[in-house]
Amino acid sequence: MTSDFSLKIPAELEAASQLRTAQFFVTKRPWLDLYGVHIRPVAPFGSASSKPFIDPALLHRCLPDELLFEIFARMTPYNLGKAACVCRKWRYTVRNPVFWRNACLKAWQIFGVVENYKILQSKYDGSWRKMWLSRPRIRTDGLYVSRNTYIRAGIAEWKISNPVHVVCYFRYLRFYPSGRFLYKNSSQKVKDVAKFMNFRASKTESVHSGHYTLSNDKVEAAFLYPGLRPTVWRIRLRLRGTMAGANNRMDLLSLVTSGVNDGEVSSTDEDILGVVEGWQEDETHNPDVPAVTHKRGLTPFVFIPFEEILLGKRTLTFIDIPGRNVSFEPASGKDGLFCTWLITYSIFLCKQVVSGTMAGANNQMDLLSLVTSGVIDGEVSCPCVVEGWQEDEAHNLDVPAVTYKRDLTPLVFIPFEGV
Amino acid sequence: MASSIENNNEKLTLKSSDGEEFLVEKHVALQSTLLQNMLDSDCSSADVIPLPKIDARTLALVLGYCKKHADASSSKQGELNSFDSEFLKDMDMGALFNLVLAANFMEIKGLLDIAAQKIADTIKDKPHQEVREIFHVENDYTPEEEAAVREENRWAFEGFP
Numbered sequence: 001m002t003s004d005f006s007l008k009i010p011a012e013l014e015a016a017s018q019l020r021t022a023q024f025f026v027t028k029r030p031w032l033d034l035y036g037v038h039i040r041p042v043a044p045f046g047s048a049s050s051k052p053f054i055d056p057a058l059l060h061r062c063l064p065d066e067l068l069f070e071i072f073a074r075m076t077p078y079n080l081g082k083a084a085c086v087c088r089k090w091r092y093t094v095r096n097p098v099f100w101r102n103a104c105l106k107a108w109q110i111f112g113v114v115e116n117y118k119i120l121q122s123k124y125d126g127s128w129r130k131m132w133l134s135r136p137r138i139r140t141d142g143l144y145v146s147r148n149t150y151i152r153a154g155i156a157e158w159k160i161s162n163p164v165h166v167v168c169y170f171r172y173l174r175f176y177p178s179g180r181f182l183y184k185n186s187s188q189k190v191k192d193v194a195k196f197m198n199f200r201a202s203k204t205e206s207v208h209s210g211h212y213t214l215s216n217d218k219v220e221a222a223f224l225y226p227g228l229r230p231t232v233w234r235i236r237l238r239l240r241g242t243m244a245g246a247n248n249r250m251d252l253l254s255l256v257t258s259g260v261n262d263g264e265v266s267s268t269d270e271d272i273l274g275v276v277e278g279w280q281e282d283e284t285h286n287p288d289v290p291a292v293t294h295k296r297g298l299t300p301f302v303f304i305p306f307e308e309i310l311l312g313k314r315t316l317t318f319i320d321i322p323g324r325n326v327s328f329e330p331a332s333g334k335d336g337l338f339c340t341w342l343i344t345y346s347i348f349l350c351k352q353v354v355s356g357t358m359a360g361a362n363n364q365m366d367l368l369s370l371v372t373s374g375v376i377d378g379e380v381s382c383p384c385v386v387e388g389w390q391e392d393e394a395h396n397l398d399v400p401a402v403t404y405k406r407d408l409t410p411l412v413f414i415p416f417e418g419v
Numbered sequence: 420m421a422s423s424i425e426n427n428n429e430k431l432t433l434k435s436s437d438g439e440e441f442l443v444e445k446h447v448a449l450q451s452t453l454l455q456n457m458l459d460s461d462c463s464s465a466d467v468i469p470l471p472k473i474d475a476r477t478l479a480l481v482l483g484y485c486k487k488h489a490d491a492s493s494s495k496q497g498e499l500n501s502f503d504s505e506f507l508k509d510m511d512m513g514a515l516f517n518l519v520l521a522a523n524f525m526e527i528k529g530l531l532d533i534a535a536q537k538i539a540d541t542i543k544d545k546p547h548q549e550v551r552e553i554f555h556v557e558n559d560y561t562p563e564e565e566a567a568v569r570e571e572n573r574w575a576f577e578g579f580p
Binding site: 066067070071072073074075076078080081083084086087088091133241244245246 | 519520523531532535536538539542543544547550551556557559560568569571573576
């Protein structure tokens with residue numbers, strides 16, 4: 001509305017800033033209070049004493065501490081964490097326990113306020129911020145996604161390569177602070193699914209809703225597949241993070257479907273979790289629907305915040321690698337073996353060194369590196385194209401190089417006769 | 420000097436820090452808890468109420484907000500919401516800061532909420548350097564300290580450069 005606004009600096013303050021003596025600022029100046037100007041008599045956190053004692057920042061000069069508080073009170077904990085990195089004063093303000101208390105009471109609201117206060121005292125020395133960072137917490141500001149693939153043989157052609165199809169599907173979980181959750185199993189990508197992962201989703205989207213519980217880092221969740229043979233879907237997960245306080249991964253501990261009888265279902269439409277509480281994994285209450293413990297598609301869940309999905313950021317690119325035509329072709333290198341798979345436009349590079357448990361055995365391979373990175377269309381025809389590439393090199397900006405840090409156990413050779 | 424009372428429509432005069440006077444209807448002024456308390460305790464039955472913290476430009480904005488909210492009946496919440504978002508649109512940071520200060524001083528909860536939220540939304544998702552530029556904040560961390568603070572808050576940065 002008013003773009004030609006210019007900041008007015010009180011004349012007293014202007015005059016004061018010319019003075020060198022720190023003593024001046026220690027004295028209370030009521031007329032400055034009148035303008036909402038707070039002068040800090042001491043430089044915060046031991047910054048060089050030769051610096052002027054007035055905080056030169058516009059915001060700090062204009063906004064007293066309590067208003068900086070009002071602004072921070074309207075930010076998410078994640079944005080507070082980022083704001084702390086701006087300057088010392090912001091970091092100090094962000095430390096205010098009120099922000100973290102509100103965040104904690106919201107994040108763990110299914111426990112109730114009283115219980116949360118008890119946990120605060122018994123486990124986190126009364127520090128809400130410590131609780132926020134250390135206590136396993138289900139994130140509700142995005143989707144947990146598990147990308148699963150299986151391989152299906154394709155039709156062999158006259159080429160040497162054997163085409164196979166990598167079929168890719170995703171499990172999507174969205175949790176709400178209230179104790180409810182949504183689940184969808186789909187081959188659609190994150191971006192498309194995020195739109196209708198809510199309680200307004202129509203039946204045709206087949207988004208299932210149920211309740212979950214959190215106990216330490218263990219999550220249990222269940223929902224009911226309605227129908228002629230009502231089936232309960234139960235999942236057990238374990239929360240963890242790639243760094244402290246991130247809570248951005250969930251390991252899938254077990255996934256079970258089993259039958260319930262009609263009487264159990266009709267009474268409680270929503271709280272199916274209570275019905276199956278204490279059930280054995282192989283327990284079913286309907287002989288027509290045996291309990292099934294699912295052994296496939298149990299990849300850990302990765303958390304993606306909504307804002308990343310909406311902005312189309314692709315930080316977790318491996319989630320988005322399309323699973324389609326894969327051809328397998330071995331190629332040999334100089335001082336080791338290279339195996340390359342072409343996953344359309346994305347290359348999988350695995351570097352190994354042959355060693356043996358005794359001289360001449362050559363029965364082990366240490367996994368030196370395992371990388372996927374993007375290639376451009378023209379390069380795809382030749383599997384040796386990545387020779388000499390850096391580990392973090394990628395030729396397709398949409399598919400950045402990913403160096404895998406997990407599951408790098410050495411490979412052990414097993415002769416066919418042993419099999 | 421004294422504000423004249425016309426019909427039943429009482430009016431008050433508010434005076435900004437730079438001396439401009441605003442004649443407002445009482446029900447508009449009542450949007451401010453500060454003025455409400457002053458009127459209740461009858462300490463300003465006389466003439467002009469001085470508002471030494473608020474300049475004329477800001478006070479005009481504040482009174483515009485109060486008038487809209489006082490006149491609209493509670494049933495028009497949707498209309499008020501769209502007014503609120505339109506109200507702050509394209510407003511520069513200096514004006515926003517003044518609004519927050521004024522709303523805080525005059526105790527106008529709704530205005531404080533939307534103005535502070537608008538500033539909060541400006542901060543979020545911006546790289547630090549940009550935030551510092553917008554707010555004219557000086558980076559007073561040493562490089563080592565900054566690295567340490569970033570490490571301490573790394574959980575908040577997932578997915579950001």
